[in-house]
Amino acid sequence: MTHFRQSAFTLLELMIALAIAATLVAFAVPSYRNHVARTYRIDASAAMYRAAQFVESAPGDGVATLPPGLDQAPQLGAPIYRLRILPPDDSNGGYAIEAMPTDTSPMHDDACGVFTLDATGLRGNRSENGGSVTLTTRECWNTG
Template sequence: MIVVALVAILAAIALPSYTQYVQRSHRANARGALLQASQWMERAATAQGRYPVNAEIPAGVLAVEGGRYTVVANSTTRATYTFTATPTVTQASDACGGFILNQAGTRTQTSTSVVSTPLSPQECWNR
């Protein structure tokens, strides 16, 4: 009985830490996908002299490893772009909310249906 109680206590301590670790690793995947998409846009703009519009961006550029975020591009003027990574249901409780990256390199956070006030960009982009 003591062993079962001890295992339950250890699980109660370890599970939240593990969940945070998994969320942090998927958060890194989302940030990496945004940076890679931004690099792709810059290479395309160098080759074409302008940013591609949404329809010209391949789906593979917007893919996030692990599938816990969806990336959406907003490039309609050919002079600017914004990429937004929104957490899916399994990542929705992440305190960082969604990530936004634009052509100027500005990194910000956005609220989600579960997280109304996300952590600061410094806490989320630098960890």
């Protein structure tokens, strides 16, 4: 009579493997989300600089609206941020641009809120309701 030896995981080995996998996921998922948020913020700031370049190169008194492609971040695909030119103001050097997260984007409740950039180069962030944000401008604009 021939006996076959079967090799398999024991329940203890399986539980140890699952515990290791759960620990890795517990650290990897928040790190991944932070990386994705940072990428979206960088894209928003780059889009604002492109829009500022467009406004500054426009002939005459400036531009009231941004053309398609410059009015969103990312430039192609589903918008994460919508960009718009704010009304002229003496305190902002002539124009200001804001990038507001769309309601359906993964950044709609981001700690950086709305990005702002004016003609003097002043960068800022504010919450959508006008309050302050929890991260610093350096952290939001990835300069720190």
